[in-house]
Ligand code: SF4
């Protein structure tokens with residue numbers, strides 16, 4: 035007769051939670067931002083954004099934050115997570131779930147005025163993007179255009195990296211120059227200008243917009259923008275390339291004409 039196996043002691047699975055310390059600012063109620071702590075389930079496949087949505091759905095429906103795609107495409111969910119600008123949909127709890135790890139602190143992106151809770155004002159950023167003329171400039175052509183402008187793979191490759199920007203503003207939040215000087219045109223806008231300057235179809239010249247102290251010469255090349263960028267745009271490189279272009283033009287003024 036087979037002996038019965040001893041019953042294994044059954045242990046209740048401990049309910050795992052993690053604390054989110056969320057910055058709250060409710061105009062008319064808070065004089066200044068305050069932190070509020072929430073316990074949320076610690077799920078291995080949850081990102082910080084899932085934790086915020088849990089708070090909004092289950093604990094406090096008044097919590098305000100932006101998000102849309104949940105897949106690193108729309109650029110709207112950027113916040114400071116434990117002091118670093120991150121996309122909250124791409125920052126997973128597993129990164130913080132070490133035994134003894136402290137709470138996760140979530141704040142609005144540094145360097146921008148706070149409208150409410152984790153929502154920041156983005157008008158200045160949009161103005162700066164607009165300022166660099168982010169469109170194809172053509173000369174001597176009337177609309178509607180009747181021809182197409184074919185490009186070789188190499189011509190596409192020349193600017194493709196700078197076209198990957200999702201306007202998440204993480205690079206501005208990471209940039210020590212922008213945080214101190216709001217007139218600095220900033221990393222993403224300069225990378226965007228490069229995107230068009232390097233496009234074989236573009237006939238514009240954005241040199242006078244960028245060859246300024248508040249543009250490329252304001253950059254101290256700390257490189258935090260490139261480290262913060264979730265799409266590997268490398269805005270620091272875009273800025274340094276433009277400095278080289280400016281230096282070349284001062285030595286060889288006739289190189290001012292791009293093509
Ligand atoms: S350059 Fe990178 S960090 Fe800056 S806005 Fe674009 S995607 Fe975001």
Ligand code: FES
Nearest residue numbers: 103104109111123
């Ligand atoms: S929700 Fe769209 S990038 Fe995070």
